[in-house]
Amino acid sequence: MAKINYRDRARKHVAEARARLAETGEAAARQACLALRMAIEALTYQNLQAYLAETPNSVMAQWTPKKVMDELLAADPHADQTATVFIGIETTPGVPSDDMQFLGEDRRFTQKWGNKAHNALGSFLHEPTIRQTETGKATEADARLKAAEIADELDRILETSLFAVNMGEFISFECVCGFHVKRRSSVLSHDDQVICGGCGRHWIYKKLEGDPAYGFVPDGYSFPCLECGETCQFEAHELGEGKVVTCAGCGAKAEVFTQFAVRQVRAELAGADDAGKIQT
Template identity: 35%
Template sequence: MSIYSVDEYISRAKAYVAAGGENALRHACLELRYCIESIVYQKLGKVGKVLPRSVYRTWQPPQALKRLLSFEPHADQDATVSYCVPANDGAPSGEWSPLGDYRMFPVKWLNENYHKLGKFLHVPSLKEAESPAKVTAEMLHEIINEVERVASANVVMSVNMVAVEPCTVCQSDMYFSQAQVDAGSEIECYNEKCGAKHSIIKVGDKFRVERAGRFSMPCKRCGQRMAIEDIEHGEHKACWSCGQLHVFGWCCAAVPTTTDD
């Protein structure tokens, strides 16, 4: 049995593909989406107890894996995990013994194929109906092969530390890892209505989180400040606190000058 417990999904997907016909192939797409979601969410669940399930359960797998890569830069790369008995000084001692193989979808593959499967689970929009995408058995066989490859892993784990700090703008929890602390990374508030950017500044064995962007403005309704460093001309943004929608536009004017008579 797969460590990710997706054997039933894979078996049903294969049966639908073997049956043929557009309706059966669409059902295979759904089973494969379940496979991908189950694998990615289980991996993300290993990041640590600090990261609550309520946070990542709202993310689709491409977004989840992107977040995961910020915690673990090599999380989408295959690896063989080994161990050995440490010496008194903590250094490796003796021969290394294999523990197992870790496998994960490359983030580029996941972005392409998760959304590709999703296209066949909904009625096409009017624009999509003009040139509808066609689901084929060949396409699904390729996806099944990759899902089976990842599902054949016998190790799923996370080697990292996850910390939490409040956003300086909306006070929502922001999560980041030791890898991000060491790299002095920039992190973004998890509240999509806020999105304020912050810098992680390492000071000796400790660190602090500071606001990276300095552009903000008060909401026209409730007065709470909103981060606007990434706002573009004509863009709409709702207040993270009260939901009031704002539209932004830039303008310029000539500065009056005086001339001597």
């Protein structure tokens, strides 16, 4: 998948916001807030692109900076931190070089800042409520002040030439769909579920017998065939209402479905308010 130049898009959004802030009027202030929200989104997606191999495919459907960054932080607990990068040749392997050169700084906003700024800008994109009008909140002056403050921070982040740095020690494998799945070794534990970023297949990181000692095995479900008793299996990502599984032994088809059921409430959990709720 070709990379999208989100950094360039973020710069254009901030430039547009600055141009709108230079104009007078409520509409211009509102447009500045909208452009800055888009700049925050663009910078979030820029970082997401650096982590695509480490995130489940569902992340691409997310659009709020908070939700995207939840996934980035699950992949890398430092994903929302600014990093300063130095480079140097190790004359003795394992011993840091005594000639480290400064390479640059990858500036990032924290999830907390990004979410707060995105929401604050969003609050100016609605018609003020009666209460806000009465209390004088969410005025054009407030919007301009907030927008200028956020534009300054975004400019500071966009100033550097180093960005989307993602370094670490990784464990990786190729999914059956061909997607190269990788996870930071520091966040991967035995029996963790790993969802492919390409096709959404579920894998379990397992201790194996022999060499290699660890590997990824498909996560799935099994049940005895309702006709012949043979074990039927299907993959975890296929689980859903209406999934039809054909028995490899006899060819009988079984359908996955959900249903509501009732059960007796155990005595220790049965409060006076809970008992008999289903009756009308």
